[in-house]
Amino acid sequence: MSQFDGDDIEPMDEQTYNRIGSQLGELGLLDWKSMYGGGYGRITALGVDVVEGDAPSPISITLNSNNTTSSNTPISGSHDVQLKEIKDIIQHLLGLKTRFHKSTSSGYFLNTEDQAAFGSIVVEVKTLLDETLAENSDFVRQLITTVNNGSGGFMGGPSLACVSEVEQLLRGAVRTIERRQQAKPLEFAPAATKPPYVDPARIAGLQSLQGQAWDYTKLIQLCGELNIASKHDCHYAVAMLVRAITDHVPPLFKMASFKQVVANYGGSKSFKDTMAHLDSGLRKIADSFLHEQIRQREIMPNAIQVNFSQYLDLLLAEVIRTNGIPGTPTGSV
Template identity: 40%
Template sequence: MVDELIGIADEMEDLLPLFVGGGSMSGLILPTSHSATFKALAIETKSILDQELGHANDYSLNLLHAVNAGAGGFSGGPSYASVEEASKIVRAAVRAIERKRRTQAAAPPLAKSYVDPTRIVALLAIGKGPLDFARLGELCREINVAASNRCHLSTAMLLRTIINHVPPVFGFSTFAEVANSYGGAKAQKSFKASMQRLEGSLRNIADMHLHSPIRPQEDVPTAVQVDFAADLDVLLGEIIRVSGAGNG
């Protein structure tokens, strides 16, 4: 798009030497065929600018003003000044687009959610029943807020809260029972492996940060240390499945 706009600005400037004298009352005028070219260039420019910068952006509005400020606007042909001004507006718009792209390139990519939003929607869709999933949905929402803001201590603590919160869904009172006994000794081995990582590694990391007193030197967690998103997703998926929300 930038190259196209630069080309349009060049074409507009190429029209300037084509103005001819129109008599003492008319000043310089652009012959009809070239006026039509200018009109087409201006329309094409506005379309590109609206696409790149949004409708009613400053450059499109000023371009229209420049075009219509000539003698009669499009109907009577543009003035020399309006063509010159229009070409400069197009070049200014090019610089604005380039600045916008540099800013976007410099911005960090949006991080993916720690908990997939569809899981939260599904939890809340379970509604009222033997168990209320509103608090679990809120814990998941808050994990996304904490993780997106690099609050890794909070992420670990919220994860630990979740695994303490959900055992009744599976008919147990502790998450250790879920990790070791849910589905029987041989069933759902993949699920058990994920739950045992949550009960073992996650709980140890969270407890370390929750219960350690202040020390002369500390080590704060990183995103890598508290990344149990995949195992949490397995847990949430099973909660949704056994609670009926995933069965349509």
């Protein structure tokens, strides 16, 4: 799973930190809670998919895996076209304010054509704000409230106050968009792609043994599930699956237990030493995962703690070497 590497991000003040979190929250990438002086949150399922490239990003996010200098792309994305259109609409509203007619009895009003133009402007503005500030943002909600409250004046059109309020609302939106464009992009630095815990060539080698004296279906399944657990950083499951594999294979070496494999198998000294380390190190870690009861404080395991992949690879290679039919390709051993 991709990881957020804080070392690649310059320090930021709490206000900026909270603003970025709020923006990502509006887009559904974070479950964000703002609070005085900052905020906190966690990444959503959509956020995970975006970071790992499984879903398109609604904003511009620089994935920086080689410490290159970040671009000037704003956190909320580059919206120069929309920004210019909003500014043009503000000028249009200024012109529209001069087109109000004064009635001696009912105040100011727009003619039918200008009323229709204002309605079109409102729809267009809402679309532009949705594109630049996320759907149903504070500005969009306020726009809808202002138009609803300011319409229905003389002859049913918008009041002069309504048009003025929309103009000021858009000026505020422009300032907000420009501030966001000046913000440095948030970077997610994914960890280097890690190899599968069990090399696919080993699994292919085990599959080539099918149809002989032993049924390797369960062993192949355990290796596949081990790769899935490792990919998703399920460290408890990784240790338990490796332990299950070592408990599963001794009959292939004509032994009843893995301890007997370590003590009595007639392989090379390096193989025996490696298996001894796999047995002693793995067994203690897996046993602690399985049998330790709840404590007042816990420290979660990490990938390093459960990384017995090299030792397991040597074990599987020996299984393939000693149980394969001579002359049959069994992968690289």
